[in-house]
Amino acid sequence: MAGRTQDGFAGQRVLVVGAGFMGAGIAQVCAARGLRVSLGDVSQPALDRARAGIVASLQKLAGKGQLTESPQTVLDRIDFGLALSPAAEADWIIEAALENLELKLKLFAELDRLARPEAVLASNTSSIPITRLAAATAHPERVLGLHFFGPVPLMGLVEVVKGQNTDPEAFERSAEFIRFLGKTPVKVARDIPGFVMNRVFSAAFREAVDLVAEGVVSPEDLDAGMRLGYGWAAGPFEIADNAGLDTCALINRFLVSVGEKNLTPRSDLVERLVAQGRVGRKVGKGFYRYTPDGKRQPWRDEG
Ligand SMILES: NC(=O)c1ccc[n+]([C@@H]2O[C@H](COP(=O)([O-])OP(=O)(O)OC[C@H]3O[C@@H](n4cnc5c(N)ncnc54)[C@H](O)[C@@H]3O)[C@@H](O)[C@H]2O)c1
Structure with missing residues (x-):
């Protein structure tokens, strides 16, 4: 079970699904906090671009003295891959694929089948109601929104969105997780299109x-x-x-x-x-x- 205190998140594993602008940034931020990350996409060129973008961003942050470790150390915590199988080991699964309802419904059904029961299943969707995504799973209580803002390494805000059936404990734990990542959570208590921001x-x-x-x-x-x-x-x-x-x-x-x-x-x-x-x-x-x-x-x- 993911920890209750911020220290409890150390050593946890994250799967980020979708290696575009947002997914790459989320993976980078999680790795920079010491977490083991898998970054998945259906496109090898997208994964290659994500790796190059993360390297460039880490080097820039290191140049400004904003990184406590070497860019290579952070990069080494990220596995880039085409499969969703790392879902089986993840504590946090954060979906950041294209903003397309059918695609996300399919992904949520599959990720829910693969994930351990205690894993949190989050979407970075900008506008799709979390409750609709949760309905594609057998465990809607562990589904919620983690709406990061881009560029993720630079932006301090994440909306944490409660679906109709989200477990209140998973919701609170997710807000803590966002604080652990060094971001400020804005809690959205009701799941409406476009959320708040x-x-x-x-x-x-x-x-x-x-x-x-x-x-x-x-x-x-x-x-x-x-x-x-x-x-x-x-x-x-x-x-x-x-x-x-x-x-x-x-x-x-x-x-x-x-x-x-x-x-x-x-x-x-x-x-x-x-x-x-x-x-x-x-x-x-x-x-x-x-x-x-x-x-x-x-x-x-x-x-
Ligand atoms: N762009 C933003 O500023 C922003 C901000 C907040 C939230 N979001 C949301 O984040 C999500 C991603 O947006 P983005 O801007 O990173 O898009 P993007 O187009 O840069 O990246 C999307 C990635 O998803 C991949 N993908 C497509 N199908 C997939 C599948 N089945 N499995 C795994 N990966 C798949 C694509 O290959 C692509 O690399 C969307 O839901 C978007 O609404 C975007």
């Missing part, structure tokens, strides 16, 4: 996207306004480009499908950008353009 962000992003689509303001001016006028550390378009506009579009589609139209833009601007391949920082173009060394520049339509 994405509902609030989506309301702001909806308005921001529509204002830009209607030609009222540019993304860079609106972002500067939110930074300077409201003290946001980054504007909504900077945040969306970092998160990936493809992920934002999937979240929007899901919110519409469950009747939460008030949280999504009226305009189809995000969908159009995604169709043009402008999916954000990871490809060097989104609402902004990014230089090869990662500098953000206003978008200009010269092609």
Whole structure:
């Protein structure tokens, strides 16, 4: 059984499913706290990218003196693999695969079959109700949301989301686990689409996207306004480009499908950008353009 005190988490094993932007970051943070981690994906190129990204991030943190061990020591705690079998040894299983309901339902059913009874089964979903994922398992009481924010090694917030049938003890233990990882848990006591933080962000992003689509303001001016006028550390378009506009579009589609139209833009601007391949920082173009060394520049339509 996972420990009650923070020390009790030492030596535990974590399986992270999905080695994309979020899964790689979650694996890195768990390994940096001394945990043994398996990082799984269906795509070998995704695993290779995840390894390279983790190495680069660890080196950067070490360069800033923010790592107590060598990057190699942390990296050595992570096994990269194509199978879900490490679920059988894990204390914590954190699913961070694509934001797709069918895919996640299948994964939860399979992970639940493989996992030990005392393991916690968590999803990093941005918008899918935890209770729906839990319904695909035989043990809904051990299913909950651990909604990390990206980039995970840099962001201090994790929403801990209680599904309708989540065991209150597993919920509290998970909040402790998040503290052990050096993050601050925000406890979400009821499982509603978008949870808390994405509902609030989506309301702001909806308005921001529509204002830009209607030609009222540019993304860079609106972002500067939110930074300077409201003290946001980054504007909504900077945040969306970092998160990936493809992920934002999937979240929007899901919110519409469950009747939460008030949280999504009226305009189809995000969908159009995604169709043009402008999916954000990871490809060097989104609402902004990014230089090869990662500098953000206003978008200009010269092609
Ligand atoms: N991007 C963000 O800022 C952010 C923030 C919070 C939560 N999330 C959520 O985290 C999850 C992952 O988002 P991301 O941005 O890392 O996406 P991503 O596209 O970077 O990565 C998703 C990964 O899942 C893998 N995958 C697909 N099917 C799989 C399967 N059956 N088994 C294992 N892996 C599989 C893909 O190969 C890919 O590597 C989504 O649910 C998303 O909503 C994203």
